[in-house]
Amino acid sequence: MDETIFYGESVEERIKRRFSESSTNRNMDSENPFYVGDLGEIHRQHMKWKSLLPRIEPFYAVKCNPDPLAVKYLASLGVGFDCASKTEMEQALYSGADASRIIYAQPTKQLSFLKYAHQNNISLMTFDSQEELLKIKNSYPEAKLVLRILVDDTHSAIPLGRKYGAPIQTVESLLHIAKNLKLNVVGVSFHVGSGCTHANAFYHAIARARDVFDQAKSIGFSFDLLDVGGGFNESTITSDKGATFEDVAKVLGPTVDEMFPSNNVRVIAEPGRYYVGGPAYTLCVGIVGRRTIEEGQTRKYMYYLNDGFYGSFLMPTLDKIKLNPKVLRKDGKYYYDHVLKDEKTYPCTIWGPTGCSLDCVIKDGKLPELNAGDWLYFEKFGAYSVTAATTFNGFEKPDMIHVNSFKE
Template sequence: MHTELETAVLLNQAPQTKLFNSKQPLQDKLVYTRSVKQVIKEKLEAMSTQKWELDQENAFFVGDLGEVYRQHLRWKSLLPRIEPFFAVKSNPDPMVVKLLASLGIGFDCASKSEIQQVLSVGVEPSRIIYANPCKQASFIRFAAQHNVARMTFDNAEELFKIKKLYPDAELILRILTDDSKSLCQLGLKFGAPLDTINNLLQTAKDLNLNVVGVSFHVGSGCLDENAFADAVVRARWAFDQGEALGFKFNILDIGGGFPSGNVTEGITFEKIAAIVGPAIDAMFPSNIRVIAEPGRYYVASAFTVCTHVIGRRTVTNEENETQYMYYVNDGMYGSFNCILFDHQQVQPKVLSRDGNLMFDEMKEDERTFTSSIWGPTCDSIDCLSKEAKLPALDNGDWIYWENMGAYTICAASKFNGFKQSEVIYTNTFE
């Protein structure tokens, strides 16, 4: 009996079911209880019967809420002491937020809008951390009005601002870590160097502000699990400095940087958990609350985007070999902005050819061609894959892309007038 999930998702109601929260149901969102492939298949079949419907060939996502829940169970199993606070910025999809809120986890918010979204689904202010070290004044006032007390800082100017606007806030000092092994080095923008910590804490004490703990972030897309252990050591040092000044720290926030569910080689979540869990237990007593800010960990592997081939161009290289340029109806300015902003390498797979579903299954002797894949805009930067080996495709065929749930649709624009891709939901958890 998976009672925890059943408080969030009504199971075994074919063909569709509703995700809900006991305080505030989402009545307008439906969730299938079928495999991702089956949902995609039925979507394409529906298109074939609605041939002349406007925009019916638009790109679309399938979001698997069951995969989000599996990631939650995995976290609880491997890092039972550490409370996850989902990083909303990674994917503020309303159904994802609704599910995670129903599961009782916390939320890492970076703006007024994110705080509003989380509060609107019934999350208590105590389950929110305003984890942006440099905050707009009106946003701090909003946090104060809604009792969102826990927030981060890394500089003296921020302390003076908070003293004026929210003197009762519960402050968490964000320290600088070694993020040189991460794809996105957040230390370029945030984090107090260790040699500034004493002065910062003394300033907070002089202002009679309540500093309750320490946070860090090893960078997004961390490629070295040892970076977490090193950061924990730095945090312990910062704790000691605070306690020497009379602060009673009670919380450690280890940030994000955790790999997603599709990462099975190299730096896996299991490897990180095996290092960071024991490191925390060795250096922080059980009365210290430990939280984290996973984002991509929860959502990256849960979303698949399907794109329609809207154009093909045949070219030849210097060796007179045939190559193809394919144009699809989602791109760099839409759901694939993760290529530019998040350093992701996306993998195209053939979904259908000539109306026949393939799901990347080809004959052993199938001929492939060197191909490039481009988004729909008129900008040449809009390239999704510069060199992929694909069979010959044509207008009307489909390409799908897995592991597209993190930092994708959340940053999509409507550049050149193209719509953002819709999301169809399913729940594959059994």
């Protein structure tokens, strides 16, 4: 990863600089795919969060995109971190976050990771089972525990309740067990599912959390933390694919104030794709080969990229995200953010670079006639893309370069 940040440069200017550098630097592979991360977009998203949800502290979900420079930048802005493993906790601490700004939001924890959290004073963590309470009692009895409850997540792209979350009928028993074990349960968390499509899902989840707060009080606990989880989309998502951040904020902010009016209750959230799923990341991929298929009067092309299903496109493909490739460079000319006028398009299939026939990026596409050496780009490609990429068949993950377009 290139840790140089170019301030004031646009994404287009940085892309051109990248190609210029690769043509003159013998140590740089000019055919490698690469991301351009704009830290300025992340900054603008953070400012929007503070404006629309001032009471709720964002704890960035590192799993969404662990780009080291982005994590460091978020830490510098005062953002907390939602971590699920030792590696993610290490990264958050290394990036400058205090242990108090980290939640170990993994209801079922590996014992060695739990010990690492203990050694580094990362005390805030979730649980949803009796077995986890016993594990924590033996390894980290001073921890500040947050009960993750099951809520309705059917209105989401990826429901999580099949795996995590205590059913409401088990809550009383779990709280009594925690009380008998003399463990410090401090609050409630939930997750409405990744890519929430209905803002009202947060209303119903918060209402359930309010009931659990009241139930805990009757047992002798005094909760002071509410974690409203993730599921936040960015602002430009279309209404048929999900609720925009603005839609959610209109419901979430007032509902929190209505049901938890006391300032003694700290409220946090775990946004991931909200920060990095919009314009913050652009993926640039090169065409390394082409095959022409003539079928009667119809010409089709098969394009082979330097990145594919086993790389950056793994999670977007599984999420069934509609991919929209755009021409970046053709015959040596740049077309970033420009439409190729009067260019005839042809049916095409776009393949990744591996030897596996499942490595198909787009089955039925339409593009102008392109050649090996031309480049495409995919916008809004920072969420669950590079983080899930593999090195299957020996193909390396894309490089990462950065700009910062934020201006005070």
